[in-house]
C-alpha cells in the first residue's frame with residue numbers, strides 16, 4: 329500500500345514553453361539577422377512551435393525519431409528545440425564548426441532521419457547528407473524558398489501545417505535531445521538528454537544560488553544552441569520569463585556589443601574567446617550599456633580578463649560544465665559571506681570553477697579511487713553524479729560502474745565547496761616523475777604583459793619522460809620575447825617546471841567549441857620534432 333498522496337506529473341521540456349506563453353507571453357525573443365532583427369514573443373514562439381509540431385507530424389515524423397539541426401542561435405532553432413520534442417522525437421544538434429565526415433558519423437550513430445540547416449550552411453549540409461549511410465530529409469531554415477536542390481523550405485512545414493499539435497505526453501525519462509562531446513580528448517561520444525534532466529537543470533539555472541536567471545534578466549546566449557543546449561538558457565530563460573536575445577551567426581565583438589547595447593541585455597554567456605572579442609571591441613574605457621553579469625565557462629578564463637570585467641562593474645559568473653552534465657555543473661556565485669570581499673580576493677575566488685548546486689554531487693579521488701581531502705590544496709580526479717549527469721553514452725553497451733562519472737578533470741575542492749580545475753587528466757605533464765599543471769603554466773604566462781593566449785603541452789623527453797612546451801600569442805601591437813616569458817615564469821615557479829621551449833605564434837588552433845585544440849597542437853609539435861630529427 330502506498331502512503332504517498334501527491335500528484336505525479338512527468339517533467340517535460342514542452343511544459344516550459346507552455347508556461348512561458350501563459351505567464352510571460354509578451355516577453356520578447358529577439359534574433360539578430362546581421363542587417364536587422366526579428367522580434368517575437370514567447371506566445372509567438374509557442375504558437376509557431378505547435379504549428380511546426382503539426383507540420384512535422386503531417387510530414388510523417390513521429391515519436392522516437394531523431395531529427396538533426398545544423399544552425400546558429402535564432403528563433404527558428406528555438407522553435408525546433410520545442411516542436412521536435414513536442415512530437416516525442418529528439419533534436420540532435422550538430423556543430424557546424426566540425427568537419428562533414430565527423431558530423432556524418434554522428435548522424436549515423438544517432439540514427440537521424442532529417443536535417444534542418446541554415447542557408448549559409450547548405451554546402452556542409454549537402455556534404456553530410458552525401459557522407460552518411462541512410463537517406464536524410466533536408467529542410468532549409470530560410471525565410472521563403474529553399475536554395476539547396478532537394479531541400480524543403482522549413483517555413484512550408486508551418487504554412488502547410490494542419491494546425492497546432494497537442495504535444496505528446498512523453499515520459500520524463502524519454503530522450504528529447506542529443507549532443508556529441510566536442511572531442512577535446514578522444515573521439516566524440518553521444519549524450520542523450522532526458523526531459524527530466526533538462527527540466528531539473530533549467531530549474532537549477534533559475535535558483536538564486538544557481539545561475540540566478542530571473543524575470544528581470546535579458547539573456548544573450550552566445551554559447552551555441554548547437555552544443556550542450558546553450559548552457560540550458562533556451563529552457564531556463566522562458567522558465568523564468570527572462571527575455572532572450574539570439575545573436576544568429578554574428579559572433580564578433582563589435583556585433584555582440586551592438587546587440588548588448590541595442591537590446592538592453594543584462595546577462596551574456598560565452599566562452600573566454602567570445603569575451604576577449606567583446607573586451608577588444610569595448611576598448612580602453614568600456615561601456616557595456618545595460619549589461620550587469622558576465623557568464624564565462626567552457627574553458628578557464630585568464631585573471632586579467634576577470635579583472636577587466638569586474639573592474640568595469642560587471643559581476644562575473646564563471647562556471648564549469650561538460651556536455652555530459654547537461655552542461656552546467658558548477659555555479660560561479662560566491663558564498664554570501666564572500667560577496668563583499670575586496671576586488672582582488674573576489675577575482676581570485678571567481679577564477680576557480682565554482683560551487684555545486686543542489687542536484688549535483690562532486691568527489692575528488694586519488695588514482696586508486698581513495699577520497700582526497702577537501703583542503704583546497706590536494707588535487708584528485710573529479711567525479712560527479714546527479715540528476716543531470718550522463719549515465720551511459722549513446723549506444724554504449726555499459727554504463728557507469730558505481731554511478732559516479734569520471735570527468736577526466738583534476739581538481740581541488742575546499743571546505744566551502746569551491747572547486748579549482750587544476751588540469752584535464754590528459755593535459756597534465758609528467759616530468760621526472762612529478763606533475764606539472766598545464767593550466768597553471770598557462771595562467772602564469774597570461775599574467776605576462778602583452779600575452780593574449782597561452783597553451784602548454786608535453787613533449788616526449790628521453791631524460792625526464794616529458795617536458796612542457798609553451799605556445800603564446802601576443803596582444804595586437806605587442807612583441808613579447810620568449811626569454812621574457814621564461815624569466816617571468818622562473819620568478820614564480822621551481823626551475824624544473826619552467827619550459828625550455830616557448831614558441832610565439834600568430835594564433836592557437838581552436839576546437840569547434842572555441843577551446844584551444846591541444847590534440848592538434850600535439851600533432852603539430854610531434855610533426856615538427858620528427859622533421860627536426862630527420863633534418
Ligand code: AMP
Pocket residue numbers: 509510511512556624625626627628629646647648649650651652655681735736737749752841
Ligand atoms: P565540453 O564537453 O566540450 O563542454 O568540455 C568539457 C570540458 O571543458 C571540461 O571537462 C573541462 O575540462 C573544460 N571546462 C569547462 N568549463 C571550464 C572552466 N570554466 N574552466 C576550465 N575548464 C573548463
